[in-house]
Amino acid sequence: MSSGxxxxxxxxxxxxxxxxxxxxxxxKPTSNPQPTLLEEDDEFEDFPVxxxxxxxxxxxxxxxxxxxESWDDDDQNEDFSKxxxxxxxxxxxxx
Amino acid sequence: xxxxxxxxxxxxxxxxxxxxxxxxxxxxxxxELIQLDFDSLTPDxxxxxxxxxxxxxxxxxxxxxxxLVSRCRNALPQDEFxxxxxxxxxxxxxxxxxxxxxxxADNQSKASKIRQLTSQCVTALGDSKYGVIMIPIVLSFSRTxxxxxxxxxxxxxxxxxxxxxxxxxxxxxxxxxxxVEDAANVLRxxxxxxxxxxxxxxxxxxxxxxxxxxxxxxxxxSCLKLLIxxxxxxxAQQMFSxxxxxxxxxxxxxxxQRVTYLYYLGRYHFANNHFRRAQAVLEKAYEQCHRQAIKHxxxxxxxxxxxNICLGRLPSPALLSRPEASEIGARYVPLCKIIxxxxxxxxxxxxxxxxxxGQWFLKRSVLLQLQDRCEIIVWRSLIRKTFLLSGYMGEEKxxxxxxxxxxxxxxxxxxxxxxxxxxxxxxxxxxxxNGTNYVDPEFAGIDAAINETxxxxxxxxxxDEYIGQHVPAVDQPEDPPTMAEVESVVLSLIQQGLLRGxxxxxNPRFAIPGSQKAGGPMRAGFPPVWSVIESKQxxxxxxxxxxxANLGSEGGRVVRIFGARPAVA
Numbered sequence: 001m002s003s004g005x006x007x008x009x010x011x012x013x014x015x016x017x018x019x020x021x022x023x024x025x026x027x028k029p030t031s032n033p034q035p036t037l038l039e040e041d042d043e044f045e046d047f048p049v050x051x052x053x054x055x056x057x058x059x060x061x062x063x064x065x066x067x068x069e070s071w072d073d074d075d076q077n078e079d080f081s082k083x084x085x086x087x088x089x090x091x092x093x094x095x
Numbered sequence: 096x097x098x099x100x101x102x103x104x105x106x107x108x109x110x111x112x113x114x115x116x117x118x119x120x121x122x123x124x125x126x127e128l129i130q131l132d133f134d135s136l137t138p139d140x141x142x143x144x145x146x147x148x149x150x151x152x153x154x155x156x157x158x159x160x161x162x163l164v165s166r167c168r169n170a171l172p173q174d175e176f177x178x179x180x181x182x183x184x185x186x187x188x189x190x191x192x193x194x195x196x197x198x199x200a201d202n203q204s205k206a207s208k209i210r211q212l213t214s215q216c217v218t219a220l221g222d223s224k225y226g227v228i229m230i231p232i233v234l235s236f237s238r239t240x241x242x243x244x245x246x247x248x249x250x251x252x253x254x255x256x257x258x259x260x261x262x263x264x265x266x267x268x269x270x271x272x273x274x275v276e277d278a279a280n281v282l283r284x285x286x287x288x289x290x291x292x293x294x295x296x297x298x299x300x301x302x303x304x305x306x307x308x309x310x311x312x313x314x315x316x317s318c319l320k321l322l323i324x325x326x327x328x329x330x331a332q333q334m335f336s337x338x339x340x341x342x343x344x345x346x347x348x349x350x351x352q353r354v355t356y357l358y359y360l361g362r363y364h365f366a367n368n369h370f371r372r373a374q375a376v377l378e379k380a381y382e383q384c385h386r387q388a389i390k391h392x393x394x395x396x397x398x399x400x401x402x403n404i405c406l407g408r409l410p411s412p413a414l415l416s417r418p419e420a421s422e423i424g425a426r427y428v429p430l431c432k433i434i435x436x437x438x439x440x441x442x443x444x445x446x447x448x449x450x451x452x453g454q455w456f457l458k459r460s461v462l463l464q465l466q467d468r469c470e471i472i473v474w475r476s477l478i479r480k481t482f483l484l485s486g487y488m489g490e491e492k493x494x495x496x497x498x499x500x501x502x503x504x505x506x507x508x509x510x511x512x513x514x515x516x517x518x519x520x521x522x523x524x525x526x527x528x529n530g531t532n533y534v535d536p537e538f539a540g541i542d543a544a545i546n547e548t549x550x551x552x553x554x555x556x557x558x559d560e561y562i563g564q565h566v567p568a569v570d571q572p573e574d575p576p577t578m579a580e581v582e583s584v585v586l587s588l589i590q591q592g593l594l595r596g597x598x599x600x601x602n603p604r605f606a607i608p609g610s611q612k613a614g615g616p617m618r619a620g621f622p623p624v625w626s627v628i629e630s631k632q633x634x635x636x637x638x639x640x641x642x643x644a645n646l647g648s649e650g651g652r653v654v655r656i657f658g659a660r661p662a663v664a
Contacts, residue, residue, distance in 0.1 A: 051349035066414040069625040073435040080436040
């Protein structure tokens with residue numbers, strides 16, 4: 001990127017009360033989706049736009065239940081559980 | 096002094112426009128003028144720079160660098176511009192040198208010139224009267240420098256192909272800093288100047304375009320990018336402390352700067368094992384990120400998932416179905432399954448340095464944290480399962496308990512099972528297979544030494560009567576873990592609140608009192624990990640994150656002292 005192309009964000013950067021963004025600009029991030037090269041994308045690149053509105057962060061489906069807080073697995077038919085059960089029978093048998 | 100008959104000189108008209116912009120304090124115009132990447136310009140905009148390049152090489156070639164220096168210094172009279180005359184004309188000289196030499200210079204010397212130019216502009220930014228015009232210039236160059244330095248570091252071929260010898264050692268020879276680290280230091284200086292702001296400005300006021308504080312997070316982000324690149328993120332500690340002490344709330348800044356900053360802050364806390372802090376800021380970054388910026392969301396989620404897993408919260412199917420989660424989910428889901436199952440050996444295997452998955456986590460700098468923090472959660476699952484399958488569930492007035500011998504047995508079985516598999520493929524479980532009979536080289540000949548000297552390891556004394564009497568202990572044939580290790584794990588889990596109950600040593604057991612009231616031994620003895628960690632949370636604010644609410648309520652904070660400046664008339 002050149003210093004010239006950085007001028008746009010610089011000029012837009014003045015924090016003001018209003019946060020609405022030109023919709024044409026706000027939709028820019030995906031106008032050209034990049035192929036997902038996992039080995040290359042570990043750098044957090046500059047965003048193509050400087051600011052966006054709260055609505056632009058809303059994801060379809062909302063943000064409810066993104067994390068499992070109670071995940072204890074009582075499924076005794078799961079492979080490891082089955083083998084564990086067999087192994088514990090051996091312990092009981094030796095008593 | 097403009098030479099006679101120089102009306103057509105590109106340099107003169109360029110300088111004239113620059114100086115007019117300084118007089119008008121129009122930093123934006125100067126930023127437009129001093130382009131670095133000419134290739135990105137349209138052909139008609141490229142021409143003036145090509146003309147300037149030719150003129151500079153004709154009139155002020157490197158051999159006549161002194162001529163260029165005096166030409167620029169004369170253009171900015173000290174009488175009018177004071178001390179800014181020196182610092183700014185130095186910046187312009189650096190720029191013309193870049194412009195003059197960029198056609199012949201290699202990538203590294205170009206980068207080095209951009210570094211010098213940025214550094215000089217940062218110096219000019221410090222000017223009390225004219226410094227404000229440097230704000231957009233410094234911000235623009237900071238981004239460019241961060242990009243150029245990262246690019247060079249990631250593509251060493253760009254340096255190697257050059258004709259000049261590559262003098263920078265990216266590995267960092269002792270006492271020598273790499274180009275990336277050096278550039279990070281320049282950006283840190285810019286950050287400090289921005290943070291200092293202008294005298295008399297209230298900390299809680301929103302920074303305007305001509306307030307240096309407008310650049311706090313932009314320069315911080317550029318600097319943090321480079322610190323991550325050169326693996327010196329720990330050097331950011333002082334920056335975060337300064338932000339805590341002086342910065343306006345992060346919410347005053349545009350979304351791109353907020354999200355980028357929260358990402359780096361989260362990575363910093365994660366790297367320092369502060370998973371709760373990391374989780375808190377990364378979650379904010381994720382929530383505030385543009386929904387279409389999938390690549391950014393994926394990077395944030397990579398660390399947000401790691402932090403949550405360390406805290407005992409696993410990604411839900413809803414989260415995993417999001418586009419940004421597809422690739423990272425493929426790595427994290429097996430780990431979550433292992434944590435749920437309690438399969439100790441699979442856990443060690445999955446996060447082994449030699450495995451594909453281990454390398455994937457290592458590359459993202461989350462491997463060691465996952466290894467260290469999640470192991471105890473896997474143990475909890477194993478103990479829980481063992482309890483479920485073989486524990487005494489209790490009756491009226493009889494306390495439920497689990498024999499720790501059972502835990503030891505299944506842990507040993509699980510580890511051995513993998514070791515047997517591991518022998519077949521060379522990527523065995525190094526930690527366990529070597530751990531059983533590992534002797535530190537320092538103690539290799541200890542038995543012979545004791546026999547010879549009469550050293551008593553218990554008391555640390557040399558006793559003559561011990562000489563020749565020492566009988567070496569025979570290695571225990573017992574498979575790991577030992578009962579002492581199992582007890583230690585159980586006690587650690589109890590201490591952390593992840594198991595609720597007590598341990599008995601003489602007849603080793605884990606017992607769960609009061610289970611009837613609490614809805615059975617499983618619920619009473621094995622509270623969800625996240626709820627335990629969450630309930631211990633006492634810290635209100637995350638270091639490095641300035642929020643409006645925190646500034647208002649905490650009158651006694653040190654920040655107030657920093658914020659107290661003499662009033663300016």
